[in-house]
Amino acid sequence: MTTETGKSRLVEDMKAHSGQDPNHCYQCAKCSAACPVSAALDLMPHQVIRYLQLGLEKELLECKTPWVCASCFTCAARCPRDIDLARMMEGIRLSVLRKRGENKFGPAKLTPEQLEKLPQQALVSGFRKYNK
Ligand code: SF4
Ligand code: SF4
Structure with a gap:
């Protein structure tokens, strides 16, 4: 679903919940290289951000990565753009749960x-x- 301006509502909700803007990411992938649970993810952290940049809602709704993320903040500590990816993952989880209207x-x-x-x-x- 998109907003009146054609933007993804899921992405706009995530931005409101987390205060983070995926467009600040330049895809260096340092976050993914440092993530301790990367072997269990279906999308690497930098790929999640790329999907957010592209507004790929359906893929984000099906993606397991935000639910597997351990909120360890290693990615946030390594990011040269000061993006708090752990907060962004939490923002995605909240946005998905509110969109579905149910708790997991x-x-x-x-x-x-x-x-x-x-x-x-x-x-x-x-x-x-x-x-x-
Ligand atoms: S480390 Fe930061 S700038 Fe680099 S891909 Fe990850 S979120 Fe983007
Ligand atoms: S906060 Fe999540 S995505 Fe970031 S390094 Fe930790 S487990 Fe990986």
Whole structure:
């Protein structure tokens, strides 16, 4: 879906949530080279930014990378353009969840046994990451 000016609504929402502008990226890929979970990603971090620049909404909605991202901020520390890619990933997650109108994970999706056994820190972290 696009805005009245023809821009991707998902990308505009991501910018509003994160305060980051993907157009500041010049695609050096230092973020991807430093990412500790790159082997588990279906799109490298710099490719996610390229998709944002191009407004490829459908591909971003299907992409696993923002959900696998560990929010470790290594990419942000390495970026020569001072882009906070970890915040951008969070902005994508929020935008996708709001577009879908549903949460990915919450107490209702867990059994009482899981709620009792899983560490509180993991639960709070998961609820924060997968809920709008
Ligand atoms: S390190 Fe920064 S400028 Fe380079 S590709 Fe990643 S986000 Fe873009
Ligand atoms: S914040 Fe996410 S994308 Fe950036 S280096 Fe860490 S795991 Fe990779």
